Amino acid sequence: MTQREIDRAVWALVLGLFVTMISATVVSNALPHIIGDLHGSSTDYTWVVATTLLLLTATTPVWGKLADLLDKKMLLMVGLAIFTVGSALGGFAHSPQWLIAARAIQGIGAGGTSALVQVAIAAMVPARERARYNGYTGSAYAISTLSGPLVGGLIVDTPWLGWRWCFFFCVPVAAAALVVLARTLRLPDERRPVNIDYFGAALIPGGVGLLLLWLTLGGDMVEWLSGTGLAMLLGGVAALAIAVVVESRVAEPIVPLRLFRERTIVLAVVGSVATGGVTMTVPMLFSQYFQLGRGLTPTVSGLLTAPMVCGLAVSGNVAGRAIARTGRWKRILVGGALFLIGGLALFSTIRATTPLVAVAAYLALVGVGIGMTQQNLIVAAQNSAPRADLGAASATVSFFRSLGATAGIAALGAMYGDRAAHLISGGLAAAGLPAGSVGTGVPRLADLPAPVAAVVENAYGDALGQTWLVAVPLAVVTLVAVLLIRETRLHTGDDLEAADTLTQPPLSTG
Numbered sequence: 310m311t312q313r314e315i316d317r318a319v320w321a322l323v324l325g326l327f328v329t330m331i332s333a334t335v336v337s338n339a340l341p342h343i344i345g346d347l348h349g350s351s352t353d354y355t356w357v358v359a360t361t362l363l364l365l366t367a368t369t370p371v372w373g374k375l376a377d378l379l380d381k382k383m384l385l386m387v388g389l390a391i392f393t394v395g396s397a398l399g400g401f402a403h404s405p406q407w408l409i410a411a412r413a414i415q416g417i418g419a420g421g422t423s424a425l426v427q428v429a430i431a432a433m434v435p436a437r438e439r440a441r442y443n444g445y446t447g448s449a450y451a452i453s454t455l456s457g458p459l460v461g462g463l464i465v466d467t468p469w470l471g472w473r474w475c476f477f478f479c480v481p482v483a484a485a486a487l488v489v490l491a492r493t494l495r496l497p498d499e500r501r502p503v504n505i506d507y508f509g510a511a512l513i514p515g516g517v518g519l520l521l522l523w524l525t526l527g528g529d530m531v532e533w534l535s536g537t538g539l540a541m542l543l544g545g546v547a548a549l550a551i552a553v554v555v556e557s558r559v560a561e562p563i564v565p566l567r568l569f570r571e572r573t574i575v576l577a578v579v580g581s582v583a584t585g586g587v588t589m590t591v592p593m594l595f596s597q598y599f600q601l602g603r604g605l606t607p608t609v610s611g612l613l614t615a616p617m618v619c620g621l622a623v624s625g626n627v628a629g630r631a632i633a634r635t636g637r638w639k640r641i642l643v644g645g646a647l648f649l650i651g652g653l654a655l656f657s658t659i660r661a662t663t664p665l666v667a668v669a670a671y672l673a674l675v676g677v678g679i680g681m682t683q684q685n686l687i688v689a690a691q692n693s694a695p696r697a698d699l700g701a702a703s704a705t706v707s708f709f710r711s712l713g714a715t716a717g718i719a720a721l722g723a724m725y726g727d728r729a730a731h732l733i734s735g736g737l738a739a740a741g742l743p744a745g746s747v748g749t750g751v752p753r754l755a756d757l758p759a760p761v762a763a764v765v766e767n768a769y770g771d772a773l774g775q776t777w778l779v780a781v782p783l784a785v786v787t788l789v790a791v792l793l794i795r796e797t798r799l800h801t802g803d804d805l806e807a808a809d810t811l812t813q814p815p816l817s818t819g
Contacts, residue, residue, distance in 0.1 A: 314493050315433055319442050321489035322426045325385075327449040328482040329392050329419040333361050334457025334592055339465045339472045346472065349405035356409050359525045362718075364416030365423065366521060366711035367514035372424040373704020374563045377697060378505065381428055381496050386487060388421020393483040399476035411476070423450075423711070424704040431691050431699050432496045440638060440688050444629025447684030448622040454589060456618060458596050459611020466608060508555045509563035516548030517712065524719040564705055565698050573693035573794050574702060577686040578709045580642075580790040583783040584683050585710035586717025587649065590780075591617065591675065593718055594725055594773060601729075602661055602770030604754055604762075616669040620676025624648075628681045638685055639796040645681025646788035652678055653784050656777035661770020682787060683710070692797055717780075725776040732768035740764060 336343065336357060344353055375384055395414030402408035430442050464474050523531075523541035531538045556562035568574050592614060599610035628641045652675030659668060687706050694702035733747055746761045754762045 314495070317489060318433065318493040319430065319445060321486045321493065322429055323445050323449045325389050325422050325483060325486035325490070326426045326446055327453045328479050328486065329389075329415075329422040330450055331453035331457045331460065332392070332396065332415050332419060332476075332479055333365065334454055335461040335464075335475045336472075337458040337461055337593070337596060339461040339475050342465050343408070343472045343475075344405070347402065347405050347408065353405035353409065357405070357412055359522075360409050360412040361416040361419065362711070362715055363518055363521050363525070364413055364514075365420040366708065366715055367518045368417050368420035369424045369708040369711060370513055370564050370701070370704050371510050372421040373428065373700045373702075373707070374506070374510075374561070376425055376428045376700030376704070378561060381425060381432060381700070382490070382494050384421065385425040385429055385494075386490065388418050388425060389483055389487050389490075390418070392418025392422060393480055393487070394418075396476045396479035396483065400473045400480075402473075402476075424700075424707050427687055427691075427703040427707065428700045429494065429496060431703060436688070436692050438633050439691065440632030440685060441626075441629040443684040443688055444626040444680075447625040447629075447680060450683070452618050452622060454592060456611065456614075458592050459608065459614070462607035462611055504559075504561045506555070506559045506561055506563050509552055509559065512548050512552035512555060513563055516545045516552060519545030519548065521712075521715050521719075524716055563701070565701055568694065568698060568702055568705060571693050573797070574690045574705070576790040576794045577690040577693075577706050580646075580682065580686050580787045581706050581710040582713035582716075583787040583790075584649070584679055584686070585713035586721075586783055587653070587675070587780060588679055588683065589714035590717040590721045591672075593722060594776065595672070597725065597769060598659070598773045601752065601754065602766055602768075602773060603665070604766055613665065613669065614672060617672035617676035620673035621680035622676075624677040624680030625684060626680075628685060632685065632688070637796065638688060639791065639794060641681050642685055642689070642791035642794070643788070645678045645685070646784060646791050647678070648674055648681065649678030649784040650781065650788060652676075653777055653781045657774045657781060659770075659774040659777070661767045663770075678784070682791070686791075689794060717783075721776055721780060724779060725772055728772040728775055729768045732772055733765055736764035736768055737761070 340357060343349075343357070347353075349357075372384065372388065392415055395411050395416075395418055398414060399408055399411035402411055426446055427443070430439055430446065434442060461475050464470050464478070465472050519541045523533075523538060523545065526541075531541070553566070556564055556566050595614060596607075596610050599605045599613055600607060605613070624645070628645070632638045632641060652671055655671040655674065659671070687703060690702050690706045691699060734744065737744055737746055740760060742761060742764065747757065747765060752765050754765060757765060
């Protein structure tokens with residue numbers, strides 16, 4: 310491929326990644342309208358949110374392994390096509406069940422795109438150049454995740470659009486990416502004899518899906534240790550335990566266990582779990598903070614996350630270019646982890662009266678930290694993986710990032726809600742107001758009497774900082790992981806002619 314063709318293909322990949330990732334969060338602010346129009350229940354509300362993320366996470370390793378066995382371009386096109394079909398079906402939904410099924414199809418397609426974009430870039434460009442291009446994909450991943458609630462709010466608030474365009478707008482964007490990729494993307498044909506691990510392909514998504522269901526629904530729709538909750542937990546653990554045995558014996562495992570003998574890949578996975586948990590949780594918690602803790606509209610709430618988006622986009626691209634120029638990436642990862650720790654520590658100081666300018670600065674700091682770490686952890690893993698396992702290694706890191714995101718949303722979201730409920734109870738008692746003044750579920754400030762609304766705002770404003778204090782250790786885990794990584798030289802020539810990276814000695818300075 311010429312440089313012009315590479316650039317056009319990368320922008321099409323970025324476009325495809327952006328539209329598939331934004332689909333996961335674009336419904337956040339639109340869900341009350343969607344569920345109301347479709348006459349759904351609170352259970353449907355949860356499933357519309359959870360289904361896409363569950364299937365995206367669970368299918369990522371399968372897509373990555375298929376990329377090592379089959380034609381990468383064909384798989385990428387199939388993933389985007391599946392996502393496009395799911396988006397169109399979601400726009401035509403006439404019942405909650407239809408919409409949940411459409412969201413499942415979107416999740417399967419998005420899992421393919423999130424895994425295969427990294428694989429396609431790795432197949433097109435040398436390792437050192439990947440850092441620069443991964444800066445673009447990292448920006449697309451985070452900007453789409455963070456801007457989804459804003460886009461959804463704007464669509465719902467526009468009278469001539471309506472919530473169905475939260476799905477319809479994805480169709481032409483994904484189709485445009487498909488057309489450009491079909492015309493520009495040419496990848497080397499490195500397929501091996503197909504020997505698909507069907508048992509692993511069923512056990513890994515099944516086990517992960519059950520555990521994610523337990524994390525997502527536990528404490529809300531299902532008691533943690535009830536019969537159903539224990540069935541999810543034990544079933545997921547059993548499926549993954551059997552999967553480990555299967556993966557150690559088949560010829561072409563979905564997740565090659567030999568990858569975990571390489572220290573850099575293991576540490577990249579650990580760091581990705583922690584950063585993923587932060588990235589996806591920020592828009593959810595801050596959406597509630599701005600709307601319930603500060604009384605702002607959904608559109609304004611989305612705009613206030615812009616500093617994080619800008620910080621991430623700028624730092625990700627600057628870091629990528631620096632790595633491409635020098636071939637050194639560890640110092641970037643360490644710096645990003647330090648920014649992340651500082652930003653989350655400042656998050657823990659946020660209260661209902663914290664100036665919005667200060668909140669914006671804290672968000673920008675966290676964005677800088679994520680931009681320097683998230684995609685460059687994939688670069689580190691790719692650089693330490695054998696060529697034959699490049700797809701599986703990339704997908705494994707992406708998979709654990711999504712797993713951390715799902716767990717972070719479930720755990721920190723539950724903590725935030727519980728802490729806010731506790732503060733509301735105390736605030737109502739202190740003000741001499743009836744204990745049931747707020748009702749059950751997420752409150753609507755506009756429907757509450759002024760004294761009760763004031764208690765709710767203070768509670769949601771003060772609970773945020775206490776919740777993020779729990780997340781600070783996640784950033785510390787990321788720092789420890791990147792400090793322990795051994796830095797190896799990034800390739801400067803064509804990867805097809807490069808020696809296997811596992812034979813490279815570590816740089817003396819670490």
